[in-house]
Amino acid sequence: MEGNKVLNFLRKYMMLIAMVVVVIAFSIITGGKTLFPQNINNLISQNAYVFVLGTGMLLCILTGGNIDLSVGSVVCLAGGIGAIILEKNLPWPLAVVLMLVMGLIIGMWHGFWIAYVKVPPFIATLVGWLAFRGLANIIMGGYTYSITDESFLKIFGGGDACYVPDFLANIGPASDLNKTCIVAGAIIAIGYAVYTFINRSRLIKKGYKVDSIISVVIKTILIVAVIGWLTYKLASYKGIPTVLIWIALVLGIFAYITTKTTLGRNLYAVGGNEKATRLSGINTKMVMFSAYTLMGLLAGFAGILNIARLKGSSPNYGMGYEMDAIAACFIGGASAYGGTGSIGGVIIGAALMGIINQGMVVANTPPNYQTVVKGIVLVLAVLFDVIMQMRRKGSKKTAAAETTEKGGAKA
16 A cells, blocks of 8 residues: 555655655755746746647647647748748738637648548647648748837737736835746635635545645645746746747646646547547547547647747748647656546646756756756656556556455455
């Protein structure tokens, strides 16, 4: 029993512990520079695409460890189309809609071949990776397009002025901190704590097994402390970055989809046992199609955030984005076999990837070594998942053997 408790604890919190260790390590190595408020803001802005693409990639991985290799090319293609439209001084809502539609159509295209024609996801999306990167080059003609539409840039988080205004600046005593950010952080922290305990009570009434009250209290205190620390850092600089609102919106919507909707339950079911799920009457083809369609939509949205941050688009944008998204999912606890993973894990994985990237840049680590380190982190995350799978199977076999022995003894 004690072994199972340790196993469950490691499965739940290993990557969170690793993230804390990495933050402390880079803080020591860089003399605390990685924890400067401006660097915290840059971390959020520079890794927005990882959070968004990681969310979509999770849906694909849940269906059985499947991935989408084309998302970096889709980001480039959608962003390129949007940048061309904006450079021609056409309305920015038109550019946004077209980028989202482009991503959606590509997602449906992949979903059709994977779900209905049974082309392996690796092959179907590898084709997309090559084809859409080439199409982006053709459309942009090898040129870089700049964006000067201030409305678009401010709304989607590009530039130094893209922060939520401090609406409470003139209320109360003067302060160097962004008061709106402080209040927003306090509301989020309190809301999270209240929801945690209300939800626990609801689960107990329905007869579900829940964590002990001590474990829940400790976990809640730690998360509230992290929210408070992050709020203080953001408030010490310019407040809430616009892009953070978009990230939170995407994560919130898909956290609800994966935990509270039929589609979410079906994604986990297909990843757990596709044959049994199909025999139970669930349309597994539509589930797979939906996963890749939503992945395409989110890739289109990542294209919007990308060109807003970079204030333009180029044919080489988006390279390697698919690997960052895949790594964020696996580092965050998604199983390479499917059926296991969460949006919370994506947040941890994306944050850890961002911290490692930024920490190595601040520490002046050569680019080639940065790639090696990220590869090692990904291997360790997948290895941890494999070990956990083996341990769980071993525990099940042991329990089954004990049950058989007890049955024989009674007979």
